[in-house]
Amino acid sequence: MSILPKALEKTIDAFGSLPGVGPRTAERYAYWALKNNKKYALTIADALESIHDSIKVCPKTFALIDSNLEISPLYTDTSRDKTIVAVVAEPFDIVALEKIGVFHGTYHVLGGLISPIDGISPEALHIPELLKRIDEDSVKEIILATNASVEGETTAMYIQQQIENKDITLTRLARGLPIGVDLEYADHITLQRALEGRTNV
Amino acid sequence: MSILPKALEKTIDAFGSLPGVGPRTAERYAYWALKNNKKYALTIADALESIHDSIKVCPKTFALIDSNLEISPLYTDTSRDKTIVAVVAEPFDIVALEKIGVFHGTYHVLGGLISPIDGISPEALHIPELLKRIDEDSVKEIILATNASVEGETTAMYIQQQIENKDITLTRLARGLPIGVDLEYADHITLQRALEGRTNV
Numbered sequence: 001m002s003i004l005p006k007a008l009e010k011t012i013d014a015f016g017s018l019p020g021v022g023p024r025t026a027e028r029y030a031y032w033a034l035k036n037n038k039k040y041a042l043t044i045a046d047a048l049e050s051i052h053d054s055i056k057v058c059p060k061t062f063a064l065i066d067s068n069l070e071i072s073p074l075y076t077d078t079s080r081d082k083t084i085v086a087v088v089a090e091p092f093d094i095v096a097l098e099k100i101g102v103f104h105g106t107y108h109v110l111g112g113l114i115s116p117i118d119g120i121s122p123e124a125l126h127i128p129e130l131l132k133r134i135d136e137d138s139v140k141e142i143i144l145a146t147n148a149s150v151e152g153e154t155t156a157m158y159i160q161q162q163i164e165n166k167d168i169t170l171t172r173l174a175r176g177l178p179i180g181v182d183l184e185y186a187d188h189i190t191l192q193r194a195l196e197g198r199t200n201v
Numbered sequence: 202m203s204i205l206p207k208a209l210e211k212t213i214d215a216f217g218s219l220p221g222v223g224p225r226t227a228e229r230y231a232y233w234a235l236k237n238n239k240k241y242a243l244t245i246a247d248a249l250e251s252i253h254d255s256i257k258v259c260p261k262t263f264a265l266i267d268s269n270l271e272i273s274p275l276y277t278d279t280s281r282d283k284t285i286v287a288v289v290a291e292p293f294d295i296v297a298l299e300k301i302g303v304f305h306g307t308y309h310v311l312g313g314l315i316s317p318i319d320g321i322s323p324e325a326l327h328i329p330e331l332l333k334r335i336d337e338d339s340v341k342e343i344i345l346a347t348n349a350s351v352e353g354e355t356t357a358m359y360i361q362q363q364i365e366n367k368d369i370t371l372t373r374l375a376r377g378l379p380i381g382v383d384l385e386y387a388d389h390i391t392l393q394r395a396l397e398g399r400t401n402v
Contacts, residue, residue: 011245
């Protein structure tokens with residue numbers, strides 16, 4: 001005999017499929033959904049039901065956009081500079097950069113980073129579309145805004161090879177000490193990069 | 202201009218209402234729901250949509266049951282002893298006790314614990330229904346399976362007062378050293394209770 005009602009077990013199982021959610025957390029979420037006003041559970045249900053149909057990928061920048069739009073507003077916005085392109089791995093990286101509010105170029109989402117271990121080859125990423133944009137929009141600068149990881153470096157190197165014959169400035173985000181972190185707690189590689197990239201005061 | 206598609210922001214907000222889920226975790230859940238096969242998002246949506254209508258509270262034990270049932274199967278099961286009642290605070294406590302598989306009595310869910318700070322008075326709990334069950338089922342033993350907290354102790358004391366004129370054995374879960382915990386790491390009160398409740402070898 002099952003101890004819990006079927007609908008509750010079903011909800012616990014469903015929540016358990018979320019990333020990083022174990023059985024106890026899933027139980028907590030399900031019990032919360034049941035104990036609280038019905039409208040909270042229905043709000044989540046409603047949002048999840050429409051998420052796939054209401055969102056599409058911009059065919060130009062590969063950012064996520066409302067399905068009623070043709071192209072990302074971050075690209076069509078005439079106040080933004082199309083000749084400067086920040087290349088990011090995932091759509092959410094755009095949010096992180098937009099929050100700072102100082103970048104006024106456009107974005108290009110690769111859809112991942114080159115990772116032979118995970119079977120992600122350059123062909124799986126939106127690099128050909130980036131090369132096409134370079135010609136179409138007469139791009140002057142490409143900012144590689146990728147993670148400071150092996151995959152990020154590999155992808156940066158690959159893109160560099162692809163555009164070495166073009167007249168483009170290729171930059172990448174500075175590596176160094178994060179603000180607020182004590183020097184003594186910084187890891188070996190970060191400190192090495194901070195030293196290599198030291199600037200005049 | 203919003204950076205993310207509306208449907209994605211709606212999903213992030215919805216997930217953000219779950220207990221202990223901050224903006225970053227909500228973003229992670231929403232992005233997962235979008236990136237994965239549509240069926241995962243729909244499974245959660247579907248479960249949440251039916252959870253309130255498919256589950257009700259047993260009018261006898263106040264456990265959660267399928268809405269097509271009258272009484273909790275843990276009560277109607279004839280192999281279970283109705284004269285022994287384990288009193289728990291919340292429905293999920295039943296699951297914890299059932300998992301051990303050694304208790305063959307029935308359950309009574311109080312629906313919380315007495316807590317003047319949170320405004321939970323004895324009247325808000327299912328204590329009158331417990332007293333009624335004592336008479337109806339000729340209950341011989343009540344096991345107070347409440348948390349070892351101030352609220353748990355207060356509730357235990359209140360129930361004790363309510364039944365002191367009845368011929369019932371009132372027991373509660375033993376307090377002591379949890380299995381696998383080093384004595385030196387046990388907290389002050391736990392160790393004190395373990396000493397008070399010492400047993401012959």
